[in-house]
Amino acid sequence: MKSFFNYIAEIFSGIWTLLTGMKITAKYFFTPWRNVTQQYPENRDTLVMYERFRGEVIMPHNENNEHKCTGCGLCENACPNGSIEIISKSIVNEEGKKKRIIDQHIYHLGMCTFCNLCVRACPSDAIVMGQKFEHAHWDRSTFTKVLNQPGSKIMEGIKE
């Protein structure tokens, strides 16, 4: 007889604990403003990422199409998975001296793990982490980017 009562009591306590749990789900069901869901593709215009967000490596250029990269190759050395390639060329400047400058700063986005080590290694703050994160593309070849814009040159006053 005792086990029978225990059985009945267990059923009722089971229903009670179920209702306790359902009270919480009901609370959130009837108060949808507590929800945290972002309507992502619709809110693209207003979506702001955090300033330190690591989306991709970019090289900022100023309005005269000048960047700060000296082509020293420290970022290439710091990169753990070979996503940065520096191709430099030598030119002769006005004083007749030979000088090596950056030709192409190649960035393989497909290999990048966004670890930020290249940005840390850069002595002249030439590369920074960008905010863009929608990198999906139909063609793999678009993941190889040249960061310095065509025709760009190094800013005045950057120590080499």
Add this chain to the structure above:
Amino acid sequence: MAAIIEKIITTDEIKTDEYLVNIGPQHPSTHGVLRLLTKLEGEIVHNVEPHIGYIHSGIEKMTEALSYPQIVHLTDRMDYLSAHMNNEAVCLCVENALQVEVPERVKYIRTIFDELQRLASHQLWWCASGMDLGALTAFFYGLRDREDILDIFEETCGARLTLNYSVPGGVMFDIHPNFQKNVKAFITKFRKKLPEYDKLLTDNIIFQNRTKGIGILSKEDAIAYGVTGPSGRASGFSCDVRKHHPYSAYPYIKFDEKMGTEGDSFTRWKLRMDEMWESMNIIEQLIDNIPEGDFAVKMKGVIKLPEGEFYQRVETARGEFGVYIVSDGKKNPYRVKFRSPGFSNLFTINHIAKGWKIADLVAIMATFDLVIPDIDR
């Protein structure tokens, strides 16, 4: 005729055939690509044979070609839910080898990040194991609250999951100006949310019947198998590295090592819930007292460790994580071995799941909190 049938039924010689069932490699309750070759008789589990290696990425071998700061980012990818603790382990190992004393500020920041990461990991564990045991709502609630922590991470270090925030000698950035405010707001909020977790699942009779007394791991076996972390402590094995071999800011703070005695699935469950409360206590002790100072010491451009062997262990959300570096004085390590907690925890599964039903095997796996890349490395 009836007598013959009765005789057959009562004879013990009649047995169902044993048969093999593959659970995984693609199964929602294995949380990744783990394959359990399970020998069943009816519903009773007779033998469980874990087959691992489906996501083996060769991280230990890869580290031999990388410099020490570069190794750190690979450890994110092992136990991705305890990414910061893994990073910290490598950084501490390198710092100890070079005998670099990091500033107090770094220690505090790292410890706060450790505990935030532990909270995030336990939240994900809670919601995912709820889903394993048939409570889908838990999954959404856990992820909802974890989002706040990930936002705090993202604001300070720019990444949500693979943080790579520790570097040898300090941390990568100083904390964001909003960091303390946001962490305090999160703690206040989560202190209200955590009782909801209990009401939703822990107090539920159906859930308790599925976990209480199921999958018992004794203290002796926990020690013999090297089960660490919350799973080991639920069996009464005092193994908290934070308490026994304190690192970073853990020596400065007061906290309890939560212990269980029974070692069943429910104790393992309850212990992780208690750890979340304890993590919040730890963060509250530290968050207002972050000392001023540098967030990193200047290290050499090329870090070379002296010749020798170095070991450092930390407590991740799953147990004891160890980094063993053999250096021959060059800029790359000669050999690196990672002692991951998931590997030891997984291989008790045959011992404790034997004789239980196949649904209990899922409950045992859920309360062991397996992360497969941590096991395979």
